[in-house]
Each structure stands twice: as C-alpha cells, then as structure tokens.
Amino acid sequence: HKNHLHFPDDVEISVEARSLICAFLTDRLNRLGRNGMTEVKAHSFFQNEQWTFENIHECIAPVIPELCGDDDTSNFNSNRIDIRKDNEHFPEPRAFAGNHIPFIGFTYSGDNALLCRKRRHSQARKQSVDGESDLMVSRMVELSDQDSDLDHKFRITLHEKDRQIDSLQNDKAYLEKHLNSLRQNLIKVRTTLDQETENRQA
Incomplete structure (x- = not known):
C-alpha cells in the first residue's frame, strides 16, 4: 500500500480508519492480526463509547430501514437500480419443438452436473472395485481348481504306490x-543220498 494505496481528498475518512486499512494492506510479517484477533479488536478504530465486542449483539443498529415488504428497494439509489435493469439482457426463450418432448420434467443446473460427475465417479469406482473383486474370485477359483487337480494327482499316485507295494508283497x-x-526238496535229497551211502557201505 505504500506505493499504490491513495485515499481521495474528496472522501471523508477518519485517521483511525486509514490506520486500520493500512494495517491490513501490508506485508504479512507486519500485518494487523498476525498475533490473533485480540490484536485486531484492540485497534483504535474499534474503540468507542457505544459498543464493545462483548455487547455488540445486544446493541441497537444506528439505522433501521423501514420496509414495506421483502422486495422493497426504496432505500437504494434508484439510478443504480435503473442502470442495473438497463444492463440486464435475458435471451428470449426458444420455441417448443418436438425433440424437447423426451426431456419434459428435466432441468439442468451446475449442482446437477456436479452430482452427475460424483455419480459417474462413484459408478466408475464401484465398477473398479467390482472388477477387482471379480478378478480375486476368478483367481481363487483358479487356485481351488489347481488344488483339486493336485489332490487328484496325489491320490492317483498314492493308489499306484499302494498297488506296487501289494504286488511286491505278493511276489515276496x-x-x-x-x-x-x-x-x-533239498532235505529229502540229502536224506536219500545218506541212505544210499549207508547201504553201499554195509
């Protein structure tokens, strides 16, 4: 603000208000409020005899406008209102066409677009989770099939080994x-030979 902030001479502004504005529009190391809200409340601009920060909600406003209704604008500058109205240009609505029939009852707004994006994101995330779940289930089924195949092969091998053992035991x-x-037979042959030998010697 030291180089660019200038207060016009034709505008009445108090010294306290100037000090407050300059204290806010300065380097952050020297900015008012860097040490908390207590520092801001203690500024001379807020020192008065009518109210304090403790009782401000109980004080009566210095100006209470009288209104005839919610749309009463008599307290505003009429020139500004006229200028605003002159600058407003609303496009004329297009004529209703047959291709609008499928969209009767539908409206569009930024909130709807945001909800649609969130819904699409949620659906995409759900599809991703479902895809991962399907992949995990498929992998589990594959592992289960492999386990069943290994168990079947083991049982076949064990059965073959049992048959081989039975065959060896039968051979034994x-x-x-x-x-x-x-x-x-050998004992009989020896006995016969012994008898023949004895007979020859006799």
Whole structure:
C-alpha cells in the first residue's frame, strides 16, 4: 500500500480508519492480526463509547430501514437500480419443438452436473472395485481348481504306490513259499543220498 494505496481528498475518512486499512494492506510479517484477533479488536478504530465486542449483539443498529415488504428497494439509489435493469439482457426463450418432448420434467443446473460427475465417479469406482473383486474370485477359483487337480494327482499316485507295494508283497510271499519248497526238496535229497551211502557201505 505504500506505493499504490491513495485515499481521495474528496472522501471523508477518519485517521483511525486509514490506520486500520493500512494495517491490513501490508506485508504479512507486519500485518494487523498476525498475533490473533485480540490484536485486531484492540485497534483504535474499534474503540468507542457505544459498543464493545462483548455487547455488540445486544446493541441497537444506528439505522433501521423501514420496509414495506421483502422486495422493497426504496432505500437504494434508484439510478443504480435503473442502470442495473438497463444492463440486464435475458435471451428470449426458444420455441417448443418436438425433440424437447423426451426431456419434459428435466432441468439442468451446475449442482446437477456436479452430482452427475460424483455419480459417474462413484459408478466408475464401484465398477473398479467390482472388477477387482471379480478378478480375486476368478483367481481363487483358479487356485481351488489347481488344488483339486493336485489332490487328484496325489491320490492317483498314492493308489499306484499302494498297488506296487501289494504286488511286491505278493511276489515276496510267492518267493518265500517257493524257497521253503526248495529247502524241503533239498532235505529229502540229502536224506536219500545218506541212505544210499549207508547201504553201499554195509
């Protein structure tokens, strides 16, 4: 404000008001209020005998306009109102056409657009979550199928091993039986040879 803020000479403004404005429009290191609202309230501009910050809500306003209704604008400058009205140019509504029929009852506003964007974002997020869930379910099904295949292969292998063990045990029993038979035959042959030897010696 030191280089660009100028107060016009034809406008009455108190020294306190000038000080308050300059205190706000300055570097942030020196700005009024940098130490809290208490610093702002203590400024000389707010020092008066009519009110304080503690009782300001209980004070009567210095000017209370009399109104005839909610749309009463008699307290405003009529020239400004006329200028505002002159500058207002509303486009003429287009004629109703047949292609408007599907849109009867619908309105558009920025809020609706925001809601639509939020709804689309929510739907996209839901679709993303659903896609991730479907992917996880698919992966779980795939792992379950793999587990079932491994279990089936393990059972088949175990069954084959059991069959091999049974076959080996049967072969062992047959060989043991055959060995016992050979031993008995060998004993008989030895007995016969011993008898023949004794007979020859006699």
